[in-house]
Amino acid sequence: GDLTFSWIGDLLDGLTAATTVFGVCTSLGLGVLQINTGLNRLFQLNDSTTTQVAIVWIITVIATASVASGIYVGIRRLSEIAFLLSVFIAVTVFFLGDTWFFLNLMVQSVGYYLQWLPSLSFHAGAFEQLGTAPDDDNAEATQSFMNDWTIFYFAWWISWAPFVGMFLARISRGRTVREFVVGCIVTPVAFEVFWFCVFGGQALEMQRVTEAAGITTCASNNTSSSPSSPANDVTLLSCQATTEIFFDVLDTWQIGEFLSVVSLICLLLYFVTSSDSASLIVDSLTSNGDAISPIPQRIFWAFTEGATATALLVAGGQEALTALQASSICAGLPFGILMLLLVPSTLSAMQDMADERDALAHYCKKLVEQKKDDGGLARALSELAPHPPHHLQRQHWMHHALTPLVNFDGLRTPLRAMKAFFLSVVCPWWQSSSIASHVFHNDKGSWRWRAVWGSWLALTLYAWPTVLIVSAFALRGIWPIAWVLYVCFACTLTSIRNQLRSSKDIEGWILLDFAWCLLAYPLVVHQMHTEVQCGECGGGGGGEHQVV
Numbered sequence: 001g002d003l004t005f006s007w008i009g010d011l012l013d014g015l016t017a018a019t020t021v022f023g024v025c026t027s028l029g030l031g032v033l034q035i036n037t038g039l040n041r042l043f044q045l046n047d048s049t050t051t052q053v054a055i056v057w058i059i060t061v062i063a064t065a066s067v068a069s070g071i072y073v074g075i076r077r078l079s080e081i082a083f084l085l086s087v088f089i090a091v092t093v094f095f096l097g098d099t100w101f102f103l104n105l106m107v108q109s110v111g112y113y114l115q116w117l118p119s120l121s122f123h124a125g126a127f128e129q130l131g132t133a134p135d136d137d138n139a140e141a142t143q144s145f146m147n148d149w150t151i152f153y154f155a156w157w158i159s160w161a162p163f164v165g166m167f168l169a170r171i172s173r174g175r176t177v178r179e180f181v182v183g184c185i186v187t188p189v190a191f192e193v194f195w196f197c198v199f200g201g202q203a204l205e206m207q208r209v210t211e212a213a214g215i216t217t218c219a220s221n222n223t224s225s226s227p228s229s230p231a232n233d234v235t236l237l238s239c240q241a242t243t244e245i246f247f248d249v250l251d252t253w254q255i256g257e258f259l260s261v262v263s264l265i266c267l268l269l270y271f272v273t274s275s276d277s278a279s280l281i282v283d284s285l286t287s288n289g290d291a292i293s294p295i296p297q298r299i300f301w302a303f304t305e306g307a308t309a310t311a312l313l314v315a316g317g318q319e320a321l322t323a324l325q326a327s328s329i330c331a332g333l334p335f336g337i338l339m340l341l342l343v344p345s346t347l348s349a350m351q352d353m354a355d356e357r358d359a360l361a362h363y364c365k366k367l368v369e370q371k372k373d374d375g376g377l378a379r380a381l382s383e384l385a386p387h388p389p390h391h392l393q394r395q396h397w398m399h400h401a402l403t404p405l406v407n408f409d410g411l412r413t414p415l416r417a418m419k420a421f422f423l424s425v426v427c428p429w430w431q432s433s434s435i436a437s438h439v440f441h442n443d444k445g446s447w448r449w450r451a452v453w454g455s456w457l458a459l460t461l462y463a464w465p466t467v468l469i470v471s472a473f474a475l476r477g478i479w480p481i482a483w484v485l486y487v488c489f490a491c492t493l494t495s496i497r498n499q500l501r502s503s504k505d506i507e508g509w510i511l512l513d514f515a516w517c518l519l520a521y522p523l524v525v526h527q528m529h530t531e532v533q534c535g536e537c538g539g540g541g542g543g544e545h546q547v548v
Helices: 005-045 051-067 071-094 097-121 127-128 138-173 177-214 244-251 256-284 295-371 378-382 414-426 428-441 447-473 476-504 510-519 523-536
Strands: 404-406 544-548
Touching: 005 051, 005 138, 005 244, 005 256, 005 295, 005 414, 051 071, 051 256, 051 295, 071 177, 071 256, 097 177, 138 295, 138 414, 244 256, 256 295, 256 523, 404 428, 414 428, 414 523, 428 447, 428 476, 447 476, 476 510, 476 523, 476 544, 510 523
Parallel strands: none
Antiparallel strands: 404 544
């Protein structure tokens, strides 16, 4: 709606742009470390920050040329080349290695994936946090794994979510939801299963063969520049650096050097396409969604990503990986909260689209029936146009969480809206008590019920910061009581809002109501107050509105 082009929309666009830049820079920095390792093994190029910065700017220059050429020229062609090269490498390794083992591993891994996915999705390392995990002998190492891998990768993927989502939406225009799910979720997961089973299976096989050959410690492992064991062309991968393992696996075969060169080209192209597509999306975000943005602006964002990645690498020094991980987590955290709010919004939008489709089908059916009668199409349209379906008449704007920022014609002026919102911040009990008396007791004018509800809301709200202040200077152990009081306040507001929804026949989820009451109670209070006023004025919420 209109909020997209308000300061709220600008704020979200800015957050999305910053999240995208840091997410892509994390990938660019990690990719540069991998590329530098490959160049060092193949061409003895120094593994240093200077070399890594040079690689970043080579990628940036190519990405700049690609993004300047547009989505259907440079970006599309480079993506196709990179994908074909990756398929070539994966299929080659699939037939060079133990093919039967890979096939069995794929079937077994899919089964394990389906078995463990629900459990691991809810695993948070609670007992490892206590240091006494019942099913783990090394709880500290497990907790470190959670932080360095699980949390980091979650945050990293979330930081990619806005850019990838918008990019996929742009190139999938005209597709159905089913086609989108198959093309963007099912197919990539199937390819990832193939890829990780081939390369992961080859690495696991190499590790087991090396241990069977008696190489069980890092001291007995060859530490040369190409660390393969001359006896059996295998390496104890657990002793190698993270960036070395992929090339160690490829060195198993005589054409390993050729595969390493192809892999470096593939890596370079993948990071080029990531950078140029991210630059295109960030450029679109910062130009109000304009699909055809100025070329100088595209170049600016491409160079901004390169400069940001350079700064992270230089500032991080030997701890560059840690700096990149920290930047990714910081960028992904705020957008992770926004993604949680997008889930019910997406479901509501899809439900509205399904309702509109059914309504249009009903319209078409009625038109066909009316055309058969006397009077023809003109009479049919005159009868149907003033009477749209019920759900289209009841487009309650209070579904939107940011309703306090909307002003409805004939209801209030922008200044009055601002005053009412300020009142909902400082004295939410004043408006909420009136609403509670109205929806629970059908008696808005009764001061008795208003006093009961208002006293309880004021007590739980004002006691919250009071107890926190007291715990900070005097009784330090009572701070949990403050949060219990605030949760009671949020639960009370949730019950009022849920009852208001029921009385107005407005769809909603009580869990989402609780989340908003807990995180942004002023918006909820102001929203309920405006809905009651709108109902008293005889409005159904379908009128024109403007952004305050």
